Amino acid sequence: MPIRHLALNVEPLRPATSTERQTLFRALINSAIGVGAFLLTCIGLHAVLPFPQIDGVSQKLRFFAAHKDEFDTLFIGSSRIYFQISPAIFDGVIRESGSPMRSFNFGIGGMHLPESAYVLEQVLNTKPRNLRWVFIELGELQTKWPHEAAGxxxxxxxxxxxxxxxxxxxxxxxxxxxxxxxxxxxxxxxxxxxxxxxxxxxxxxxxxxxxxxxxxxxATGSDILDYFSRRDINKDSAKYLGAAGDGYVPMTNKGMSASQTATYEHALALVMAQNGWRSISPYTMEACRQCAQKIRGIGAVPIFLITPSTTRFNVTYLDNARPPGVVMAFNDPRVYPNLYRSSVRLDEDHLTKEGAEEFTRIMAANFMHLVQAGEIK
Incomplete structure (x- = not known):
């Protein structure tokens, strides 16, 4: 059977007509306008929308904004701040040294870097005129969130x-x-x-x-609804501000059980036997630098605070890159044995009410010593 040669006739692409080019150009322009309008709308909404209703954070932020010029000292961090630093006790110790002070506890359960850095900015954006000292809990920058918290x-x-x-x-x-x-x-x-x-x-x-x-x-629809419907958004304020209205809420737990105590003391013994050091990442140091810059921008002094915790023992800094501010560390059981007694612990990271009050007194006394020695200016 003879083989026939098949010839494919492929027409060359014709150049776009003037009308087609104009249509394409208009489509690109319209797309750019649409994207620009979307971006501007998002930015505009961010500027005018009220702060979202975040349990604990919103109540404390509104209270602080309303009383911002009454405070000269701020504590900000996680539950290790929230449940463990009593402004009333701290202010009392400072007052005994002849220096009147009024502090506010802006601790929130589970609020670590970088969330705490964001909240700090919102607090500073209220422009408190008399804020002089800002204590920031120093802990590793968190990247992990519980799966159930997504969204x-x-x-x-x-x-x-x-x-x-x-x-x-x-x-x-x-x-x-x-x-x-x-x-x-x-x-x-x-x-x-x-x-x-x-x-x-x-x-x-x-x-x-x-x-x-x-x-x-x-998810800002509920925030807008709250704003325009004038709902009672302050109804839970007392729950987060505490009895004294200073942001401190003491732990009501009675302490550890016998088995929990045994587990804690075993963990403490292991920590005490450790010789190695755990480095704080440069990303945490950068977050601290950003916080310090914001704090100094309003004329206040940043102080980084490591609370009594066995999970933060033997902390060091890579390349000697210490935080940009004074560090007050209470994470060494050898230096502060009273804060690591099982009778004042709830777990490896938290103190009982009695332990929190003792910690506050020690921390206030150390702070005054640093101020009087000129190490905190």
Whole structure:
């Protein structure tokens, strides 16, 4: 059978007509206008929307804003601050030395860096005229959040670019320099996830998603409704402000059980026997630097506070890069044995009411010593 040669007749692409070029140009212009309008709308809404209703944070922020010029000292951090520093006792110790002081406890359960840094900025944005000292809990920058918190208002509201970029740098191992140099293995774990790299991928996706939703003002409908309906948004204030209205709420737990005490004392013995050191990451140091810069910007003094905890024993700093401010550390059981007695502990990280009051007195006395010695100015 003869083989026939098949010839394909392929027509060359014709150039776009003037009308088609104009249509494409208009489509691009309209798309750019749409994107720009969306971005401007998001930015505008961020500027005018009320602060979201975040349990504990909102109540304390509103109270502080209403009384901002009455306080000269602020404590900010997690439950280790919230339940463990009594402003009344702290102020009393300082007053006995002849220096009147009024402090406020802005501790919130589970509020670590970088969330605490965001809240600090909101507090400072109220422009307190008499704020002189700001104590910030020093702890490692947190990248992990409980899965059940994903998409919640608590996980969402603080995800601005400053906070999220620092978290992403830590997740990617990019360093804190201006130019991002991510660890190539971590980039691979995101693009081509393996079983060993799923955590990196999940953290990257989680924080990017929270940033996008926060920028797009997702879940702000209830905030707008609260604002215009004039709901009683202060009804739970006493719950978070405490009986004295100073932000301190003492722990009501009676202490550890016999089995918990045995577990604690075993853990404490292991910690006391440790010789190695655990370094605080450069990402935490960068977060501290940003906090200190904001605090000094209003004329106040930053003080970094490490609370009595066995999980923070033997903390050191990479390349001697200490935080940009005085560090008051109470995480050594050898130096502060009374704060590590099982009778004043609830667990490895928290003190009973009695222990919290003792800690506050010791911390206040140490603070006054540093001030009088000229180490805190």
């Amino acid at each position: 919640s208002r608590r996980a969402l509201y603080w995800h601005d670019w400053r906070r999220t970029s620092l978290i992403l740098r830590k997740v990617l191992g990019s360093g804190t320099h201006m130019v991002w140099l991510p660890n190539l293995k971590k980039v691979r774990d995101i693009i081509l996830p393996r079983k060993s790299g799923l955590e990196t991928r999940d953290l990257f996706i989680f924080h990017m998603a929270e940033l996008e939703k926060n920028f797009a003002n997702v």
